[in-house]
Amino acid sequence: MTVTNKVALVTGAGQGIGRGIALRLAQDGFDIAVADLAVQAEKAAGVITEIEALGRAAVFVSVDVSQRDDVFAAVDAAAQRLGGFDVIVNNAGIAQVTPLSEITEDELDSIFRINVNSVIWGIQAAVAKFDELGRPGKIINAASIASIQGFPILGAYSASKFAVRGITQVAAQELAPKNITVNAYAPGIVGTGMWDLIDEKLSVINGKPRGQNLKENVDGIALGRIETPEDVAKVVSFFAGPDSDYVTGQVLLVDGGMLYN
Numbered sequence: 001m002t003v004t005n006k007v008a009l010v011t012g013a014g015q016g017i018g019r020g021i022a023l024r025l026a027q028d029g030f031d032i033a034v035a036d037l038a039v040q041a042e043k044a045a046g047v048i049t050e051i052e053a054l055g056r057a058a059v060f061v062s063v064d065v066s067q068r069d070d071v072f073a074a075v076d077a078a079a080q081r082l083g084g085f086d087v088i089v090n091n092a093g094i095a096q097v098t099p100l101s102e103i104t105e106d107e108l109d110s111i112f113r114i115n116v117n118s119v120i121w122g123i124q125a126a127v128a129k130f131d132e133l134g135r136p137g138k139i140i141n142a143a144s145i146a147s148i149q150g151f152p153i154l155g156a157y158s159a160s161k162f163a164v165r166g167i168t169q170v171a172a173q174e175l176a177p178k179n180i181t182v183n184a185y186a187p188g189i190v191g192t193g194m195w196d197l198i199d200e201k202l203s204v205i206n207g208k209p210r211g212q213n214l215k216e217n218v219d220g221i222a223l224g225r226i227e228t229p230e231d232v233a234k235v236v237s238f239f240a241g242p243d244s245d246y247v248t249g250q251v252l253l254v255d256g257g258m259l260y261n
């Protein structure tokens with residue numbers, strides 16, 4: 001019997017939650033395509049070194065997830081360079097900290113292209129590759145607590161994450177006949193560059209000192225501490241592995257106890 005390696009592509013894997021997911025899936029035995037913007041190549045190289053130290057193969061794939069052709073090319077490159085394709089993690093995303101009344105057309109277009117269109121391009125590219133290789137596969141999307149409850153001043157962001165939840169539910173139903181599962185993780189307050197930016201921008205808007213908005217949000221977490229990328233990666237590991245074979249269309253809160261469903 002030929003045993004082939006398992007391959008996962010993680011977008012936005014140069015830093016933050018994406019890096020945590022890439023490292024965890026490597027620990028789980030996946031070879032990893034570290035996909036990110038070209039400007040993140042140096043950080044991605046560091047992630048690749050960490051993955052190789054775990055005994056897995058890894059390659060950098062330059063991608064702007066808002067561009068459909070880029071995403072298809074990234075999936076092709078990952079499959080060709082790593083010798084297979086089994087999992088895509090549509091993780092890359094941006095936040096915007098703007099009251100709804102002030103959001104511009106350009107801002108709205110930008111956040112939807114990066115947070116929403118990207119997920120559809122990732123689903124399309126992964127399905128095409130699973131079909132070509134004749135394998136089932138797993139698709140995992142980045143939602144948020146803001147995909148369940150709208151967050152003030154994060155209005156466009158919340159709307160984009162509600163859309164990711166909807167896409168996840170629809171794709172799960174459409175792709176079930178191919179034995180492809182589609183799920184999403186919904187983190188709470190994770191200590192990454194994204195929250196550095198949110199805290200900084202909220203400070204400008206509400207005049208609270210730097211760090212105060214982050215602290216107030218963390219104070220609302222039942223488990224009493226800020227979330228780490230590794231906390232998120234454990235849920236992604238479940239969705240990427242065989243223990244979730246009978247789970248599809250779900251958005252799993254991993255927020256330390258902030259929202260309850």
Ligand SMILES: NC(=O)C1=CN([C@@H]2O[C@H](COP(=O)(O)OP(=O)(O)OC[C@H]3O[C@@H](n4cnc5c(N)ncnc54)[C@H](O)[C@@H]3O)[C@@H](O)[C@H]2O)C=CC1
Pocket residue numbers: 011012013014015016017018035036037040063064065066091092093094095114142143144145186187188189190191192193194195
């Ligand atoms: N940090 C948090 O508290 C939470 C984050 N999330 C979601 O988790 C995901 C990852 O977030 P973080 O790691 O915190 O963010 P981050 O800002 O630390 O990292 C985002 C990564 O995505 C990449 N990226 C951005 N635009 C891209 C594009 N157009 N094409 C390719 N790559 C692009 C960046 O280069 C970066 O490496 C995002 O979808 C975010 O919305 C969800 C809930 C909470």
Ligand SMILES: CC(=O)C(C)=O
Pocket residue numbers: 095144145146151187188189190194
């Ligand atoms: C960044 C994010 O998703 C929230 C709600 O903090």
